[in-house]
Amino acid sequence: MKHLSDEELVRLYIETQRDTYFEALYTRHCDKVFRKCLSFTKNKAKAEDFTHDIFLRIVTKLSSFREQAKFSTWLYSVTYNHCMDQMRSPRQREVYAEDMYETLGTYADDNDADLVEMEAQRLNRALNYLTPDERGLLLMKYQEDISIRDIADTQKITESAVKMRLMRAKEKLRRRYLEALIFWLLIAIKALTAWK
Structure with a gap:
């Protein structure tokens, strides 16, 4: 067989x-x-x-x-x-970013484990702001490496619609990720100022 x-x-x-x-x-x-x-x-x-x-x-x-x-x-x-x-x-x-966390982990050494954990948490929070359809589309393209044509076929939409939806989902993810990053930076700055 x-x-x-x-x-x-x-x-x-x-x-x-x-x-x-x-x-x-x-x-x-x-x-x-x-x-x-x-x-x-x-x-x-x-x-x-x-x-x-x-x-x-x-x-x-x-x-x-x-x-x-x-x-x-x-x-x-x-x-x-x-x-x-x-x-x-x-x-x-809830949908988590375990595979993305593992990918981040492959680029870090043991000293960076805390940083990788923080980045994964921020990414996970940002992903949770996306709809299930947006998350699924991003995972199909960037985790599973499925072609635009195959995504269009499975979703029964045009290739241009897939590209547009991917662009919007990536922009929304980027915006939410940056918001989470800024939030944590403000907390860190506040903690440092209070410590002095």
């Missing part, structure tokens, strides 16, 4: 309904789907539940896969949409 592409496995599963083909797809992609769900939920049990729900949805919708994009892009779209639906619910409002 390793020599078969995802798209070939999908075709074979649809034609034969043999579970081994779907199991091969599941084995290839379950860890990535779980990690994506975990990046939304920050809760291992919920991420496992989301992953289970997503693969149940995939097996029932597999016949709707039309190969207009790669299977992995289609799977990401289903994963993203499921997570976004769950995050839009009143019970799930």
Whole structure:
């Protein structure tokens, strides 16, 4: 099965309904789907539940896969949409920047751990001011490195709409991040003045 592409496995599963083909797809992609769900939920049990729900949805919708994009892009779209639906619910409002924190951590040595932690907290606060759609769009482009065309296909909007939404989301994130930075600088200045 390793020599078969995802798209070939999908075709074979649809034609034969043999579970081994779907199991091969599941084995290839379950860890990535779980990690994506975990990046939304920050809760291992919920991420496992989301992953289970997503693969149940995939097996029932597999016949709707039309190969207009790669299977992995289609799977990401289903994963993203499921997570976004769950995050839009009143019970799930927070999305964290764990992956971005890890990225910051790779550039810091042990002496910079506090600085990295502060930067990650500011970035996390700034991300929480974005809507789930804005956060999701930024994560698709800059964390998952999905092309503008593939994002447009998964979101069912034009490429120019994706570019415009990305530009607005980046500007909003930048503005909120700078506001958080200025706030902390003012607190630090006030603390230093009081200390003298």
